[in-house]
Amino acid sequence: MAKTILIVDDSDSIREVVRFTLENEGYNVLVGVDGKDALKHLNGQTIDLVITDLHMPEMDGIELIKHIRAMPDYERIPILFLTTESQTAKKMEAKDAGATGWIIKPFVPAKLLSAITKVIR
Amino acid sequence: MDSFKKKFVEEAGELIDKLEVSLLELEKNPEDASLIQQVFRIMHTLKGNSAMFGFDLIDSFTHNLETIYDQVRNGQLQISPEILNVTLASVDHLKLMLDEQNYNDPDFKTVYNGLLSKINAIINPSQPDSIKVAKESQQPEGQISTYYILFEPNQDIFKNGTNPIYLLDELCSLGEYKVFCHFNRVPEITEIKPELCYTYWEVLLATSQDVNSIQDVFIFVETESKLEIQKLAELNLLSDNAFVEEVSHLAEVQKDVGLVTVQRIATKAAARLNKAKAEQFTKERMAVKDKSASSIRVSSDKLDHLMNLVSELVTTQARLSLFAEQTNVPGLAPIVENVQKLTRQLRDIAFSIVLIPIENLFGRFQRLVRDLSAELHKEVDFIIEGADTELDKTIIENLSDPLMHIIRNSMDHGIEDARVRLANGKPAKGKIHLKAFYSGANVIIQVTDDGAGIDPEFIREKAISKGLIPPDRKMSRKEILDLIFLPGFSTAKKVTDVSGRGVGMDVVKKKISDIRGEVEVESEVGQGTTITIKLPLTLSIIDGLLVSIDNSPFVIPLSSIDKIYAIEKESIYNTYNNLVALDGAQVPFFSLRKEFNLKPSDEELEQIVVVNFEDNRVGLVVDHVIGEYQAVLKPMGKHYKNHDIFSGATILGDGTVALVMDTNKIIKMFANIKAVK
Incomplete structure (x- = not known):
């Protein structure tokens, strides 16, 4: 069965590129425009991976990661975050919140997919 | 990747517009931390995205801009007019950067460098900063x-x-x-x-x-x-x-x-x-598939064609439904139902291809008003309403210029100087209201100001002096006001930079009629002016409720309907104040039979369709409610053009014509008649 990936990003173009790339690879894609919006998808349905931006209005990525980790249904699903900042501080903050890994923007589709294959198959 | 680039440019344009709005807000509340955060965030997104799509210039430029707001965020810098001016100028320049053709323009480079050095001066007052560009390290081609x-x-x-x-x-x-x-x-x-x-x-x-x-x-x-x-x-x-x-x-x-x-x-x-020494080296390279585009461009002719076909399909489907009902062939009903469902989905998708919210267009005027208010030294509150109203993309594009003209006129001629305003007992700050809303099968866009208004006598004299009308012509007030749409007519006493070259309103009128719209002006001396643009919904298929009055079918747009009740005839005809109690609230109502001058119905029960009218609920009494109906709106003939309580007609499955009501207009008209009586 196709894996379901939830993308959370407030940028339309990033969402589109990610969604398109993933759908091309045969993944099911759900989208949220920010953390708060993303929560509506976390309703018990099977989600195999979450890819989230860190900077977002309403609820930012770190907050979202913490939220997901607190939900029994999703406490162990892989979470990748997108970041332009390659600084360790932000990365560590997200990792401490429970993220599985990260993708550094800007990225090309191949890079995105290779990061995904690190965490789901 | 190319179409993603287009998508990026489109989105970046929106981001820049949003940035502009936030900056203008920030100018009003320089201390607002959440606004600063917002500005930073938009820049950040812009930076990240532009790098992804190869707009390196924007990337490095926004990187520096972002640094300013990062410092502001951290309290190292204070928002000052200087920072805001540089940022706004940069925002203008960012718009140019989105078009790569501009890059060859020598002026472009000059402005770019000028802004960059200004930005750097803010970030680092003592020494100019250099832009860092990360280099990707090369992988050495090694052996195994x-x-x-x-x-x-x-x-x-x-x-x-x-x-x-x-x-x-x-x-x-x-x-x-x-x-x-x-x-x-x-x-x-x-x-x-x-x-x-x-x-x-x-x-x-x-x-x-x-x-x-x-x-x-x-x-x-x-x-x-x-x-x-x-x-x-x-x-x-x-x-x-x-x-x-x-x-x-x-x-x-x-x-x-x-x-x-x-x-x-x-x-x-x-x-x-x-x-x-018998070794063969093999190399494995992961082949990366090239991704093709996710969106395509389609000529608007094709879209029009699609919409026409969809509306034909809807009509045909209605006939099919009726036929299935009448013939009662076993097994036909589920198929017809399926066709109906598919038609509806097809229609919705066709709609979503063509329609976009008017929001972006309206946002642009924020900036215009700000700049004009600085230029003309007039303070103005600019209020936007109904930005989520959806319109055909081409219509929105064509609206930009006329609306800009109208707003300029309001700023320049409408709103008076603060001194004059105070002398006339008005608040010093003027008010311009930009509003969009649906009315029946039309979208109405209104620009209202609380300025000086237009004096019909003055218009008349001016028109006579310019030889546009003979001096003895008798004209109604409305006719006189409409004179401002004549070519070569400019009412401003002096020509200013902003408006008043006499190429204003006639161009507006022409542009609006190009997109099949109408412009009207209403004005009260000393109270202000309202310019109303009425645009037809290009997508003339609406979800409606089919009702009947005296055996004639009518369609009420579903979007305006709140609830339907059955009601006894008694409570409608034996009443003095046209109010009926529904769900514990009093609702004013109109019996359409009565208003259409028809005999009272013979039946004991009638239906009252409660619709939303402005902020109230108003009941319309009809004989029967037949059911939901997808109505393909057709314009009515010349003779019925003035009956604007109907926005059009639609052909039912059995070939009968049903009129489509514009509930706003109907209620307004009947309410007025009541008031006159």
């Missing part, structure tokens, strides 16, 4: 080497959603491999905690990749595991069977082989192999 890798994840590795198997798989995809999996730390079955990871791995990997790419595999878990990576030899040791067998044997008998032992065995094997 063999590595020993020990991967020992922490026991709680699963907690972050990591699955070590995938990492091993990825590692193995780098080249030829031999994996040794060690279970010796797995406790007795009664002791096992399923959420912990007890396994660890040793891997022999022969790959042409360098040690960095091996480390990259484990990049996410570096801090959560023990990792040893060691190059054993610059050879493919895995091609040596003796070596593999020896290590495998050790791995079975011992707990783990360990780096030292492997190295010892490897040295021997390498020596053997070097002697043999």
